[in-house]
Amino acid sequence: MKILLAVDGSAYSKKMLAYLATHESLLNANNSYTVFTAQAALPPRARAAVGKEIVDQYYADESEKVLAPVGKFLLRHGINAKSDWKVGPAGACIAKMAEDGEFDLVVMGSHGHSAVVNLVMGSIATQVLAHCKVPVLLVR
Numbered sequence: 001m002k003i004l005l006a007v008d009g010s011a012y013s014k015k016m017l018a019y020l021a022t023h024e025s026l027l028n029a030n031n032s033y034t035v036f037t038a039q040a041a042l043p044p045r046a047r048a049a050v051g052k053e054i055v056d057q058y059y060a061d062e063s064e065k066v067l068a069p070v071g072k073f074l075l076r077h078g079i080n081a082k083s084d085w086k087v088g089p090a091g092a093c094i095a096k097m098a099e100d101g102e103f104d105l106v107v108m109g110s111h112g113h114s115a116v117v118n119l120v121m122g123s124i125a126t127q128v129l130a131h132c133k134v135p136v137l138l139v140r
Contacts, residue, residue, distance in 0.1 A: 001031045004103040005081070006094045006128070008037060009066040012109030016139040017073055020107065026137075033074065033081035034101065037066040038093035059087055091127020098134040110138040 003026070007013040020027040039059045041047075047055045063085035074081045086093045098106045110125040125138055 001104045002102065003031050003033050004094070004098050004101065004106045004134075005033055005035045005070065006037070006090075006106055006108035007035055007066055007070050008090070008109075008124075009069075010109065012111055012139075013066075013070070014109075016107060016109035017070065019139045021077060026107070027077055027079065029078055031079075033079055034097075034103070035067055035070045035074070035081050035083045036094065036097050037063055037085045038090040039063055039085060039087045040090070041087050059085070089127070090124045092131060094124070094128045095131035095134075098128075098132050103134050106132060106134050106136045108136065108138060110140050 005016070005020075007016070039062055042055060042058070067083040067085065071081060071083060084097065086097065094106065094108070097103075106128065108125065108128065111123065125136075128136055129138075
């Protein structure tokens with residue numbers, strides 16, 4: 001199975017990894033994994049003020065802060081995962097990555113907000129569920 005692990009460095013991502021570690025069918029060497037994170041775009045004025053090179057390095061550094069610990073966790077479990085990141089709205093980026101990469105499953109942590117909070121504010125998990133044609137496993 002080809003699995004996309006959507007992470008953001010939060011405690012909810014850590015809970016998702018702990019869940020995977022306790023479910024051998026989801027975390028084993030027979031599956032292939034890609035760890036993915038999305039970076040919110042900096043405001044245009046900030047990007048213009050510091051320049052493209054600095055902005056690109058910022059995005060790469062911030063992504064590495066999220067991806068590196070997950071990669072180490074997976075290596076401790078005998079999994080050598082690929083990693084990737086994009087700049088843009090997280091929900092849309094995750095859904096696009098899942099479909100373009102032809103993944104069988106997306107696994108991500110969820111804050112578990114109430115339906116009312118999701119209705120008013122929305123959430124990344126809700127956006128992924130709304131736009132993704134790939135099955136999504138939410139871990140709360």
